[in-house]
Amino acid sequence: MSYIGVHQLVRYRLNAKLKVPRPVHIQQKEAAVEGFQKTRTTSTADSKSELRQSGTISTSSILVSG
Structure with missing residues (x-):
């Protein structure tokens, strides 16, 4: 069967x-990509924990998607 x-x-x-x-992309x-994904997820988690510790945001205001 054809794509159409x-x-x-x-x-x-x-x-x-x-x-x-x-x-x-071919190149x-x-x-x-794996290095970027690892640093992206850890930096996001680190920034959330830093904000939580500094009191800028509360734990209840963080939405967790999963």
């Missing part, structure tokens, strides 16, 4: 959207 056929079936008969992954380095 699949798209028409999913989009118009099933009333859904065909999900596709976001494109990735993207996996180690750099």
Whole structure:
């Protein structure tokens, strides 16, 4: 079955959207991406704990998504 056929079936008969992954650049380095993700999550957690300790925000005002 062609992509157009699949798209028409999913989009118009099933009333859904065909999900596709976001494109990735050919020269993207996996180690750099993993390093960024590790530092991003730890820096976000560190900044929240620093704000909590300084009293800028309360624990109840932090929304946790999961």
